[in-house]
Amino acid sequence: MNIKLKYKMDIDEWVRAHAIDTKRQYISMAAVFAVFLIIFVYTKQDLKFIGLALGAALIIILIFAVILRLSLLSDFKKFKFANEELKWRITDELIIIDSIENYHTETEWAKVNNIIENRDGFMFVAADRQFSYLPRSAFKNPADMETFIGFVKEKGIKYKYSAL
Numbered sequence: 001m002n003i004k005l006k007y008k009m010d011i012d013e014w015v016r017a018h019a020i021d022t023k024r025q026y027i028s029m030a031a032v033f034a035v036f037l038i039i040f041v042y043t044k045q046d047l048k049f050i051g052l053a054l055g056a057a058l059i060i061i062l063i064f065a066v067i068l069r070l071s072l073l074s075d076f077k078k079f080k081f082a083n084e085e086l087k088w089r090i091t092d093e094l095i096i097i098d099s100i101e102n103y104h105t106e107t108e109w110a111k112v113n114n115i116i117e118n119r120d121g122f123m124f125v126a127a128d129r130q131f132s133y134l135p136r137s138a139f140k141n142p143a144d145m146e147t148f149i150g151f152v153k154e155k156g157i158k159y160k161y162s163a164l
């Protein structure tokens with residue numbers, strides 16, 4: 001197999017690349033909020049206190065969302081391939097990524113722990129907890145994407161779809 005892909009890593013792709021992790025953080029915050037709410041209900045606190053706790057939790061979640069977005073934007077500005085075209089080549093043995101600025105990386109398939117697909121693309125998670133993101137828009141046609149998905153499954157790499 002030899003699939004060649006390319007795309008521009010702009011701010012929109014950057015945000016989509018981090019969407020899975022970001023949404024998991026929101027879910028974690030919601031879980032913490034639910035635990036506090038349950039504690040208030042079971043300790044039979046006054047409804048006034050439950051309302052205050054609810055309001056405080058919502059404000060904390062909103063502040064967290066703003067900080068998270070600002071953090072993503074700040075990280076994008078530091079990213080050395082911001083607004084550059086990235087070229088991918090997927091072969092039977094390697095995943096190769098190149099950029100205009102002489103960046104070159106090769107990852108053996110054996111070092112890819114899993115691939116998480118979402119509605120926007122594919123996150124390759126390597127053994128060292130690093131990840132690479134390949135947007136769906138990089139594929140020229142649906143047939144190439146289906147070939148890629150079939151190849152990943154044949155390789156026995158853990159593959160899952162995340163609605164997050």
